[in-house]
Amino acid sequence: MTRLPHNGTDDEPEEPASGAGTSGLGESTAGESGPETSTQHGIGVPDALQRLWTPHRLTYIQGENKPTGENSDGCPFCxxxxxxxxxxxxxIVARDELVFAVLNLYPYNPGHLMVLPYRHVAxxxxxxxxxxxxxxxxxxRAMRVxxxxxxxxxxxxxxxQGPVAGAGIAAHLHQHVVPRWGGDSNFMPVIGHTRVLPQLLGDTRELLSDAWQRVE
Known part of the structure; x- marks a missing residue:
């Protein structure tokens, strides 16, 4: 079976070592009896979240002429x-009576798609x-596919929901479905401001669309 290529590892990410913890200043340390796994100095409240940094999207986020009102004129989805x-x-990967799924033109990861209604609603x-x-x-269904x-x-x-929450096209509601792999946030996007995508969007669309017909 043709597989969707990605930038992470095929191995399941390991659970944190027992006893590992974080300090109040965002410094990650191991338990007293274990080796130090990583140290990151800075100010912040530990929240156990993995960051998916996306500096490559800044140009798009700061772009002009994006729809902001109720009118569908100028809406790229419409x-x-x-x-x-x-x-x-x-x-467009798949359609239904009320909604459709389309690949994100600025994907975080290979296979990043959006599910949204045909109706222009924010x-x-x-x-x-x-x-x-x-x-x-x-x-x-998108997840299964x-x-x-x-x-x-x-x-x-x-x-x-809304520009303040990070919506690039706030006027037309869309739900992101982003597949994740261990190690998919590496030095290329973080340091090099470059997101490496191993497959063209057209090929990804064909792969997912074909799978959509097989997977219920």
């Missing part, structure tokens, strides 16, 4: 649906009951 381009050219609370169910079910072709170790899934 343009995808209104254009005469094929789903292949638009990177806030999650404005979805109809049918749209709410459809988004949830399509998200579940991605697992079938790439076996990720985990996922980041969520909605960014």
């Amino acid at each position: 343009h995808l649906l209104g254009d005469d381009r094929s789903d292949e050219d638009s990177l 806030d999650y609370t404005e979805l109809t009951p049918g749209e709410t169910v459809a988004v949830a079910e399509f998200t579940q 991605i697992r079938s072709v790439s076996a990720p170790h985990g996922f980041n899934i969520g909605l960014n």
Whole structure:
């Protein structure tokens, strides 16, 4: 079976060693009897989160001419649906009656896609009951499809509601589905400001679209 390439390791990430902890200033240390695993000096409150730094997206985030109001004019998602381009050219992976899934043009990881309603709506609370169910079910199916072709170790899934919450296109609600692998945040994006993607988006779209037909 064709697999979705990625930048992480195929091995499951190991659990932290017993006794490992963090200091109040963001310094990660090991327990008294164990070896030191890592040390990071700085100011912050430990929260056990893994950071997925994305400096490569700064240019896009600071971009102009992104839709902010209720009008669908200028909305790139609505343009995808209104254009005469094929789903292949638009990177649309799958469609349903109320929602569709499309690859992110600025992916965090290979296979990063978005699930969203056809209707131009900004806030999650404005979805109809049918749209709410459809988004949830399509998200579940997207996870199963991605697992079938790439076996990720985990996922980041969520909605960014409003520009202050990090939404790049806040006017049209979209749910991110980001596959994650151990070691996928390495020195290239963090130091080199470069995200290495081992597969072209068109090839990723074809792989996921084919798998979507097989996986329920």
